[in-house]
Amino acid sequence: MTTLHAPVRPGFEPAFGHRARLPPVRPQADPDTDAHRGASPESPAVRVEGLTKRFGRTSRPVWSDVSFSVPTGQRVAIIGGNGTGKSTLLRCCLRLIEPDAGDIHLHGQKLDGRCARTLRHLRSEVGFVFQKHNLVPRLSVLSNVLHGSMARTRGPRQWLQSLARSEDRDYAMYCLEQVRLGHLAERRADHLSGGQSQRVAVARALMQRPRAIFADEPVASLDPQAGEEVMETFADLARNHGLTLVFVSHHLEHALTYAERVLGLRDGRLDLDAPTGRETLGSLRSLYD
Amino acid sequence: MTDLDNPAQDGMPARFRPPHPLSALLFALFLGFFLWSLSSAGISIGELIEGLPNMARIGAEMVPPATDRLEPMLRSVLVTFQMAVVGTVIGLILSLPLAVLAARNHTPHPVVRAAVRGLISFVRTVPDLAWALFFVASVGLGPFAGTLTLIVDTVGFCGRFFAEAIEEVDRGPPEAMNAIGAGPLDVIVCATLPMALPSLINTGLFALEKAVRSSVVLGLVGAGGIGAELATSMEMFRYDQAATIVLMIFVLVMAVETLSSHLRAKLIGGRG
Structure with a gap:
């Protein structure tokens, strides 16, 4: 794992000095924030327990009782057919969508929707890349x-x-x-x-x-070459800076190439949780049958 | 296989379909109401024909337009324009926070949204002439009463359209800002407002055009500006002066519309 260093460019003088070390990737702890209490460096980056989500009170849950844990620095792909709730699961992990039941812990700290300040702080430690880039167009x-x-x-x-x-x-x-x-x-x-x-x-x-990057189908709207470039960028950043990477993808090849572990959703539950080394394209395709 | 020489007649849609009975009933009701309204509106061809010579006489007296009071008239036009600019700018500044509170995607609570929407609707529903009379009675004759009227009128107009523009922005960038951990004000300023900007600029410039036209009318009830000059000229049967004032108003309104079209094109293409 390398540290982030300021680039040397003609006409560009970093405020930190020539090749000065930039502030660390990991944000400084806020001693006033309750969320930091009890966190330890060994805590998994993401821990989800018994998560359930349904849209509408009477409808069938999108998925129920989903539990998994992602160690810090691991690269994880979430796969599954259309409508299995992959993007919903990723959004629930930051409470961008409120789950109906279950607990979420980010870097050892419980992600509680009741305190806006804590929620904002914990979200700030995760970079979220959406399917559509969601940049502000006029800026x-x-x-x-x-x-x-x-x-x-x-x-x-x-x-x-x-x-x-x-x-x-x-x-x-x-x-x-x-x-x-x-x-x-x-x-x-x-x-x-x-x-x-x-x-x-x-x-x-x-x-x-x-400390982690979540990516929701980041290459879905890109041509294959641009898609590969973006996935390479993710993988490089995760490897070089020790970031945890959790991405949703329909590209099974990307799951096998860029992830160390794959989570598969089917029929409203977490149907697959395995290292990519054990899986093949054929075995992953069976998730879509 | 389809026989092109003998196209099938089955399933061909009818050229006309009879209207639904409810639609026909509603149309008949509207037609009846319109005919009743014609009589209530006092439409009279006879009176129109009798009035034609008067129209011709007044028209003839308007030519040539008078030039004896050009300086005070120009000063009044300037005051009218200044009232419109000040009223619009202050109205826009007040509209923006109200619109944010009234927009479904940014309101802190549905009750706040309903209250602010109600306030904006009330302000918009009361006609500007009624506001002008209220402010003339409250603060006295003059441009201040007119400016207050224009502020309130702009809040009613822009508050509603700004709120709709804010509600219609793409939800993606604000969601991305929320995911970053940005605060509500950051999300509004950095994502929502830049995306709503073209619509806000459009509405703001329309509000300015509307304020210029309104400020002319407001003068008629004593709220300052060129409208007061027009009312005086008409009361003194100085139709030649009235013609000069009408021409000045025409030039002012056209200038503001041309300028706002130009600004609209320029600003909407800008970069943040």
């Missing part, structure tokens, strides 16, 4: 990446790149260069290609200095 690429810094600092200075502190702008540029898009910092987000937009979304997630 510049750099402003979009800077928004990731709201995980740690909030206020008007994080709203636009022109208002941001120098060290935040530098770090945003560094994150953009991690996805090889530093040269597009000034471009409007709605003037990017699909692949570029998705890589900017990855840079925004990196700006959070996350």
